[in-house]
Amino acid sequence: MRENGKQQMPAPAAIKGRGSGSYVSGRFEKTVARAEDDGWGGLAELTDAAQAAHPDTVVTEERARSIVSRNDSPDIAFSQSVNPYRGCEHGCAYCFARPSHAYLDLSPGLDFETRLYAKTNAAERLRAELARPAYRCSAIALGINTDAYQPIERRYRITRALLEVLAECRHPVSLITKNALVLRDLDLLATLARQRLVTVYFSITTLDNRLSAKMEPRASAPHARLQALRRLADAGVPVGVMVAPVIPMITDHELEAILEAAREHGAAAAGHVLLRLPHELKQLWREWLELHYPERAAHVMSLIRQMRGGRDYDSTFGRRMRGEGPFADLIAGRFARAHRRLGYGRLPALDCARFVPPRPPSPQGELF
Secondary structure (H helix, E strand, C coil): EEEECCCCCCCCCCCCCCCCCCCCCCCCCCCCCCCCCCCCCHHHHHHHHHHHHHCCCCCEEEECCCCCCCCCCCCCCEEEECCCEECCCCCCCCCCCCCHHHHHCCCCCCCHEEEEEEEHHHHHHHHHEEECCCCCCCCCCCCCCCCCCCHHHHHHHHHHHHHHHHHHHCCCCCEEEHHHHHHHHHHHHHHHHHCCCEEEEEECCCCCCCHCCCHCCCCCHHHHEEEEEEEHHHHCCCCCEEEECEEEEEECCHHHHHHHHHHHCCCEEEEEEECCCCCCHHHHHHHHHHHHHCCCCCHHHHHHHHHHHHCCCCCCCCCCCCCCHHHHHHHHHHHHHHHHHCCCCCCCCHHHHHHHCCCCCCHHHHCC
């Protein structure tokens, strides 16, 4: 069934290669379409249902008006970030960024991982921002809301272009990714690393390939991320691991194993973040649990609420990343003990003093 140009699923269903099973409506939509069986059926409806069961990825190219986002959150280590894409084909069922697609009047469910936007002028806009006389250098986090190395980066190479601008200007940058495609840019990353201008974190949620395929279907497999981590470390790039998100009764038992594996592959720093369920993600996560772990769905949600003050989510600064209560304290204690035992430290501070603003586009421009 189609309404308002959107496909509607008869009911949530597990879809191979996709993290979501439905088109959950965004919180800003004025009308909500629901599929109903009228008993008549027909070829058109069957065709639409078949297409909806295996939605293709559609990429829209757009020209961004600005590219650098700024934040003053006290529990985030960076003050500015750049996102080359909107939406993410990795399709992680737990992704905190899914609700951002509601601003586009699209579903945070399947649309988030199938209706993508590529900011084709991102490098141009970044160069213009760095050239502003009022610009003050601080590290840029690349690909925070959605992964800068998601699969469509192979074709669009926007992240590569952004790194080239940053390398030219000797501007510090930090990356966090779930994709081994980051190795394609090892030449740039190694050059930046020699000048203390880059750090790379790998997000690893599980070491179980089968669980990863269900939960983060188009991200690199866990072993591929570890191998990429090793290659970056061997090339002198400072690398760390983020065990994120930690999910009670789904992945929390792997916490120590992930930290051990990452340390063995060269990670020098580590962090962890509890599962976050803002806005529409609450419904999407419940759907995922019912599709893949129906026998423990209620228990998982009970533990999540225990860590969130009795709610599905608490967005309060200082608690949104770590949670509260006995179970959250247990996870934090386990992480701290493993962190000490394995000898994790911190990645080197990035050097903002090397920054050189972009040169004008022509020698004549230097006269004014």
